[in-house]
Amino acid sequence: MRHLYILIALIAALVAPRAVAAVGVDSTLTVSLLTCSPGEETYELYGHTAILVRARHDSLQAVYNYGAFSFEQPHFVWRFVLGRTDYVLLAMPLGVFLQEYFARGSWVEEQRLNLTPAEANLLADSLAWYSLPEHCTYRYGIFRNNCTTKSRDIIENCIRGRVIYPARPRRNTFRTIIHEYTVGHPWATTGNDMLLGSDVDTLLCERDEMFAPLYMMRYADSAMVQTAADAYRPLVAERRTLLEERPEMRRKVVDAQRRFPVAPAPLAWGLLAAALGLAFCEWRRRGVVWQADAVMLCLQGVVGVVLTFMTLFSEHPGVASNWLVVAFNPLPLLFAIPVAVAARHGRRHPYHYFAAMLLALFVAAMPLMPQDFPDIALPLALTLLSRSIINIAVAK
Numbered sequence: 001m002r003h004l005y006i007l008i009a010l011i012a013a014l015v016a017p018r019a020v021a022a023v024g025v026d027s028t029l030t031v032s033l034l035t036c037s038p039g040e041e042t043y044e045l046y047g048h049t050a051i052l053v054r055a056r057h058d059s060l061q062a063v064y065n066y067g068a069f070s071f072e073q074p075h076f077v078w079r080f081v082l083g084r085t086d087y088v089l090l091a092m093p094l095g096v097f098l099q100e101y102f103a104r105g106s107w108v109e110e111q112r113l114n115l116t117p118a119e120a121n122l123l124a125d126s127l128a129w130y131s132l133p134e135h136c137t138y139r140y141g142i143f144r145n146n147c148t149t150k151s152r153d154i155i156e157n158c159i160r161g162r163v164i165y166p167a168r169p170r171r172n173t174f175r176t177i178i179h180e181y182t183v184g185h186p187w188a189t190t191g192n193d194m195l196l197g198s199d200v201d202t203l204l205c206e207r208d209e210m211f212a213p214l215y216m217m218r219y220a221d222s223a224m225v226q227t228a229a230d231a232y233r234p235l236v237a238e239r240r241t242l243l244e245e246r247p248e249m250r251r252k253v254v255d256a257q258r259r260f261p262v263a264p265a266p267l268a269w270g271l272l273a274a275a276l277g278l279a280f281c282e283w284r285r286r287g288v289v290w291q292a293d294a295v296m297l298c299l300q301g302v303v304g305v306v307l308t309f310m311t312l313f314s315e316h317p318g319v320a321s322n323w324l325v326v327a328f329n330p331l332p333l334l335f336a337i338p339v340a341v342a343a344r345h346g347r348r349h350p351y352h353y354f355a356a357m358l359l360a361l362f363v364a365a366m367p368l369m370p371q372d373f374p375d376i377a378l379p380l381a382l383t384l385l386s387r388s389i390i391n392i393a394v395a396k
Contacts, residue, residue: 028056031113033151033236035065035217037106037245039179042188044104047213049148051155053124063093064127066147069140079270083315087140088148091131098243105249107241109113109216111220112239113155122160130154143200143211143317145176152210161227163235165206165219174200174318175213175372180340186263193304193374195310197322201372202280217261267382268376273347275383279390288394290343294336301333323371327381340392347393356388 051064061333069091079085101108115123129135140146156163162182182189211217223235262270275292282288307328310319335351342349363381368371 026055027117029124029142030054030056031115031123031155033111033113033155033217033220034242035109035111035213036101037108037214039101039104040107040112042185045185045188046178049151049213049216050097051123051151052126053127055124055356057289062091062128063094063097064131065090065092065097066138066150068103080330081310082313083141084318085140085318086137087147088136088303089127089131095112101243102246103249104254105246106243107245108243109217110212110240110242111217111236112238112240114225114234115159119159126158128153135247141317146211148213148216149211150315152216156199159225161225164224164226165210166222168206168209170203170205171207172213173202173372174208174211177204177209179328181212184267189336189372190264190376191308193263193372194269194307194376195316195322196318197311197320197324198369198371200318201370202221219265262319262379263369265375265379272379272386277385279386282394286394287346288343288391290340293343294340294393297336297339300384301330301336303331304332321371323369324373324377327384328360342353343391343395346395352388352391356385356392359385359388 019293023244028381030053032052034050034052036050038045038047049068050066053062053064054060066087066089068083069087072074103365113120138150164217175193178192178196178200179189210219220236221239224232225230226234278289278292307322307325308330310316311322311325312320321330332355335349339349339351359381363378363385366378366381
């Protein structure tokens with residue numbers, strides 16, 4: 001990855017200066033919005049947006065890509081968890097940019113922007129300037145500062161007029177749009193839903209929906225530019241396909257991936273069924289399996305540590321309002337050992353009264369909470385509740 005990053009940086013250093021030199025005098029300059037369809041890897045599920053600058057006189061075709069980052073950055077994983085990941089704007093030849101999407105079988109659409117020569121030159125100059133090493137870094141934000149929103153914003157800033165997008169009824173949230181992109185990837189869907197709180201469940205305006213590349217492409221198709229003289233022109237002058245989708249390659253990619261054979265929801269409901277079966281056996285023999293309590297409390301606590309940490313310390317948008325921390329928090333880790341010891345000796349630990357009350361209230365209030373919970377939340381909460389109830393019912 002380090003060598004790839006260095007190679008792209010070197011290419012950017014060669015391409016960007018050519019753009020700076022060319023756009024000041026080239027009246028044939030054109031700028032296009034590129035949209036790439038999603039892939040199968042987790043980081044590819046949402047598609048991608050970039051900007052293509054063409055100069056006919058020297059065959060320059062520079063793609064400006066806001067989606068570049070390097071795993072070799074100091075403390076990359078830790079910074080990613082905290083929501084402090086820095087991305088860079090890189091310039092690269094069109095052929096280099098398209099290779100990745102050709103290899104995975106994705107399509108790439110080009111929307112040539114309907115810009116005046118002055119606007120096109122200003123946009124190309126701005127992109128070249130921001131791609132320089134001293135200016136190219138920005139703090140990534142999935143919903144309002146990503147490759148798509150950065151591309152939209154710099155285009156709007158270089159247009160001498162106002163871009164007007166078609167109005168639509170408010171029917172989507174950040175979560176529902178994410179679900180559209182993770183169809184067929186249930187573990188990615190569940191992971192997102194576990195981490196994202198109620199802030200991502202509010203209805204979005206048109207501009208907020210543009211964080212998603214395919215939504216931005218559709219909005220751009222219908223957008224109009226209003227000039228100072230109250231004249232209107234379409235934002236997109238022409239649309240064409242640079243790469244056709246290759247279904248056979250996508251199937252190969254899917255077949256090569258190793259996915260967990262069971263989806264999260266059936267697994268969670270299966271765990272609940274096993275817990276209820278175990279509780280029935282414990283009721284019949286009037287004794288609890290203390291090992292089950294120890295394992296469940298430890299797992300609940302570990303999940304709670306992750307959710308609580310993300311809620312309190314991460315800068316990722318949407319994670320600070322997660323109501324799941326009511327049921328999944330670090331508290332069970334403090335009681336795992338004393339609860340297991342009490343259960344081993346047939347005694348009832350007071351923790352079970354508190355846990356049963358809290359979990360029962362959480363389950364009852366789930367329909368009233370302003371958050372769309374993951375499919376596994378209810379069966380997992382009921383599983384934990386069943387452990388507390390059986391301890392209260394059987395232990396002394």
